[in-house]
Amino acid sequence: MRANALGYAEPGALPPTVMPSERQYRREIVFFGRSLHDRGYVAAMDGNLSVRLDENRILATPTAMCKGMMRPSDLVIVDQNGRRISGRREVSSEIAMHLLIYRLRPDVRGIVHAHPPTATGFAAAGIPLNQPLVCEVVIGLGSIPLARYGTPGTPELTEALEPLVPHYDALLMSNHGVVAYGVDLHHAYMKMETVEHFAQIALVTHLLGHQQPLGSAELEKLLVARSKYQGSKSSAALPICVTGQDDEDNHESRRSPDSTPVQVKPRRVTRHS
Numbered sequence: 705m706r707a708n709a710l711g712y713a714e715p716g717a718l719p720p721t722v723m724p725s726e727r728q729y730r731r732e733i734v735f736f737g738r739s740l741h742d743r744g745y746v747a748a749m750d751g752n753l754s755v756r757l758d759e760n761r762i763l764a765t766p767t768a769m770c771k772g773m774m775r776p777s778d779l780v781i782v783d784q785n786g787r788r789i790s791g792r793r794e795v796s797s798e799i800a801m802h803l804l805i806y807r808l809r810p811d812v813r814g815i816v817h818a819h820p821p822t823a824t825g826f827a828a829a830g831i832p833l834n835q836p837l838v839c840e841v842v843i844g845l846g847s848i849p850l851a852r853y854g855t856p857g858t859p860e861l862t863e864a865l866e867p868l869v870p871h872y873d874a875l876l877m878s879n880h881g882v883v884a885y886g887v888d889l890h891h892a893y894m895k896m897e898t899v900e901h902f903a904q905i906a907l908v909t910h911l912l913g914h915q916q917p918l919g920s921a922e923l924e925k926l927l928v929a930r931s932k933y934q935g936s937k938s939s940a941a942l943p944i945c946v947t948g949q950d951d952e953d954n955h956e957s958r959r960s961p962d963s964t965p966v967q968v969k970p971r972r973v974t975r976h977s
């Protein structure tokens with residue numbers, strides 16, 4: 705089987721049939737940590753990543769370290785209560801967020817938290833990414849809601865995320881950043897990229913002053929496509945419909961008689977309590 709430097713199968717190759725070793729998970733975290741830093745999704749010592757090794761052990765990035773400069777031996781292993789089992793460095797102060805997600809989502813084995821500038825801009829502006837503007841984002845991620853603000857490293861933050869974690873695969877955290885999670889770290893990282901890319905597209909629609917969201921009929925078809933989409937294991941809800949959109953709504957009916965797209969105001973914050 706052909707594989708890249710990380711051991712991932714190249715397109716067309718058969719998927720791996722064995723679970724990666726702890727050594728390989730360490731290399732994955734280092735690889736995706738560097739990717740986050742290279743892309744500008746984290747600055748300085750921001751962000752954290754983790755992998756669920758088994759029922760009781762989580763491999764995570766340490767605190768106070770640049771995610772672009774880690775070595776595999778810098779990572780720490782904690783138990784399901786966040787107590788360090790092995791590793792020389794201190795565990796991330798945001799480990800409670802990871803533990804919450806692993807507890808609520810048995811299907812999740814990888815988590816990425818970062819501060820990508822555009823998506824974090826939406827989080828700081830109090831605007832969720834819940835408009836159905838791009839069909840492939842609807843299929844892959846559904847909707848990206850905005851969790852209310854909570855001080856990092858405190859129960860405030862986990863309490864804000866808790867009601868959303870079972871229903872979505874990526875969350876905006878008010879005035880903070882983004883967390884994305886998946887069946888493995890690779891999928892979690894890809895979801896983080898999708899969130900930031902979608903945020904950039906959404907920003908352009910705001911700059912243009914027009915949004916042309918998909919209507920209910922299109923969303924229904926995407927729901928069918930999503931259920932058939934091989935490899936889609938997202939549990940995320942579809943985007944909620946735009947205010948004032950009726951059941952018959954679609955591209956055509958959102959146009960004014962002279963075919964100028966109807967301007968849709970950005971939806972205000974729907975804070976979850």
Ligand SMILES: [Zn+2]
Nearest residue numbers: 751856880881
């Ligand atoms: Zn953070």
